[in-house]
Structures are given as structure tokens and as C-alpha cells.
Amino acid sequence: MRRRTFVIAGLIVAFLLAGIVSNFAASSPDGLDSAALRGCTTNAEGRITGGTCMAQKEQEHQLGGGPLAGYGIKGIDNPYLSTGLSGVLGVAVTFAVGGGIFWLVRRRRPVA
Amino acid sequence: MLRGMTVEAMHIANGIVNGPVSGAFAVISLVALGFCVLRSRADLDDRLAPMAGLVAAFIFAVQMLNFQVLPGVSGHLLGGTLAVILVGPWVGALCVATVLIVQCLLFADGGLTALGLNIFNMAILGTAVAYLLVAALLRVLPKTASGVATTAFLASVAGVVVASQGFVLQYWLGGTTELSLGAIAATMAGVHTLIGIGEGLIAATTVATVARVRPDLVYALRRFRRPAVTARPVGASA
Numbered sequence: 001m002r003r004r005t006f007v008i009a010g011l012i013v014a015f016l017l018a019g020i021v022s023n024f025a026a027s028s029p030d031g032l033d034s035a036a037l038r039g040c041t042t043n044a045e046g047r048i049t050g051g052t053c054m055a056q057k058e059q060e061h062q063l064g065g066g067p068l069a070g071y072g073i074k075g076i077d078n079p080y081l082s083t084g085l086s087g088v089l090g091v092a093v094t095f096a097v098g099g100g101i102f103w104l105v106r107r108r109r110p111v112a
Numbered sequence: 113m114l115r116g117m118t119v120e121a122m123h124i125a126n127g128i129v130n131g132p133v134s135g136a137f138a139v140i141s142l143v144a145l146g147f148c149v150l151r152s153r154a155d156l157d158d159r160l161a162p163m164a165g166l167v168a169a170f171i172f173a174v175q176m177l178n179f180q181v182l183p184g185v186s187g188h189l190l191g192g193t194l195a196v197i198l199v200g201p202w203v204g205a206l207c208v209a210t211v212l213i214v215q216c217l218l219f220a221d222g223g224l225t226a227l228g229l230n231i232f233n234m235a236i237l238g239t240a241v242a243y244l245l246v247a248a249l250l251r252v253l254p255k256t257a258s259g260v261a262t263t264a265f266l267a268s269v270a271g272v273v274v275a276s277q278g279f280v281l282q283y284w285l286g287g288t289t290e291l292s293l294g295a296i297a298a299t300m301a302g303v304h305t306l307i308g309i310g311e312g313l314i315a316a317t318t319v320a321t322v323a324r325v326r327p328d329l330v331y332a333l334r335r336f337r338r339p340a341v342t343a344r345p346v347g348a349s350a
Contacts, residue, residue, distance in 0.1 A: 001326060006329065007166050025178040028180060028185055029185065031186075034184065057128070094210060106153070
């Protein structure tokens, strides 16, 4: 497989994972979040109602109102479409930003 | 505190560790990333740069895939081990950091104030431990798809558990509530051992696939060649 083919194939896999498989991911709080909530009681919305835990003084994200905040697209009501499209956008942005920075700092071939 | 119904990644939110400690780790992380950029230039050429972009994009995608580890508790891959095996330690740390920065700025995942804490734990500490283990294991294990898969599995478990203890250290230095540190350390280590096993299975499958399709694209297999290759007299053909 050619290198370019390999990178394109890898990107397609990443788009499928972030665009489709992401909708089947587990929705429970992750290891850190669940540890941070240990000792506190929460209501149905996940807000702390009492007790003592690490997350007690947690604050809202400064950019929580952004168009992609929380892995969804503001304005798209279908949850599958919203999560999937936000994932596809995230993969594209990460590849562009990461690949772009690596391309800029790469070692140029010596001019012979 | 608001928790959405959608995917959430294992990143520290704002207000869990205090401002001064968060600031100190932001400086440490910035310096470490700067050092990684300098060192990465030795590895980064026209061939590795697109591959590194792909590794970052792939880690972003897989971080969205939370898997259940206990009733009511999930976890996801951090990606450090995968990255160091495929693109080396310096570029690998930068790949994970890129993912964390995109997640924080665009997806409001992982607090902005906590970005330095998260980069330190996942992009630097966990990744460094993973790389040291990879380097040690590949001196012993066969440089084959299955050898590199075994390496990926073991390094993932260690890297994730150590990254989780990085958080415990930060909480010890600047936690905003009074809680038993031993209990936190034990809870974090326990649940992250399970998450590390999940990460290990994903990382092993991924690197084994790449090693079968294009073994020359696996940094760890290029870097740790058999001694016979390096023992060839260097100046002979000059």
C-alpha cells in the first residue's frame, strides 16, 4: 500500500469511528468523572445536590457555549447527526491543525 | 455542574484543581511541549508529517468511543502509547497535546484553566512512561506484529495508570476539597487499570494492523532494529 493511500485509508477509518461508531459509545461518566463525583449525590441532570466530592467546586467550561461544545452541533436536533457530524469535523480539524503544524516544523531535505 | 448526555472525555474540568497549581502545570506543559517541538525535528520529515497528522486525527476519533468498564463507569483511550509506537516519543506527545487542545477549545471538553494539567498527565507523563516501556520491551520482544502488539498492550496499561496518578499528584497539590488522598489514588488506579486494559486492546489491534500492512511506518520497529543491522561497519562504503 502506498503511503498516501495508507494515510487516506486511515483518515476514512477515523471519520467512520468519529462519525458513526461514536453514537454507540458508552454514556456513563468516565473514570475521572466518576471518581470526582464519589461522595456526592446528583440529580437526574447530573447536578450535585449534596455530599463531599472532588467535583464539588467544578466550574462551567469557559467555552461551553461554543457551537461544538459537548460533541454536538448547535442547531441540529437529531442526536445521531449532531454527534456524528461534530466527530467528523473534529477529525478534520485535528488532522488539519496537527498535520499543518508537523508539516511546518518538519526537517526540510537538504538542498543538494 | 452540567453533564451532557453526549460523549465526555476523561479530562479534568475547571475548578477541581486550584488556580496556582493549574497555572504552574500550564507552564511546565508549555516548556515540555516546546522541548518536544525541538526534539521532534530530528524525526519529522516529509514522510512522517502526514502520518503524525493521521495519528492525531485517529486519537481524536477513538477518544470519542467510551467503553464501559464498570456499572456506571466508562473510559476511553488516551492514545499516548499508540502515538509513541507509530511516530516516536516527541512527535507522539505533540499528537496527544494537539487532540487535547482541539477538544478543549472546540468541544469544551477538559477545562481551559485545566488544559495544562490535562496536557501534563496525558500528553507528557503517560506518554513518557509508555515510551520508556516500549523502548525496554522491544529490546526483549520480537520486532514483529505480535511483539509490537504485546508491547502496546503492556505500555498502555502502565501509561494510563501513571497518567491517572498524575491527576492524584495535582489534586494533592491543589485540590479544592478536603478528601482522603489515599482513597482517591486507589480509586483512580483501580478504574484506570481497567481503562488501560481497554486502551491496550485498541492500541495493540491498531499497531498490529499497521505493522502487517506497512511495518516501515511503525516508528518503534524502525527505531529498535536488530543489533545485526546497526553492527554493519558504517564507514565501509564511504
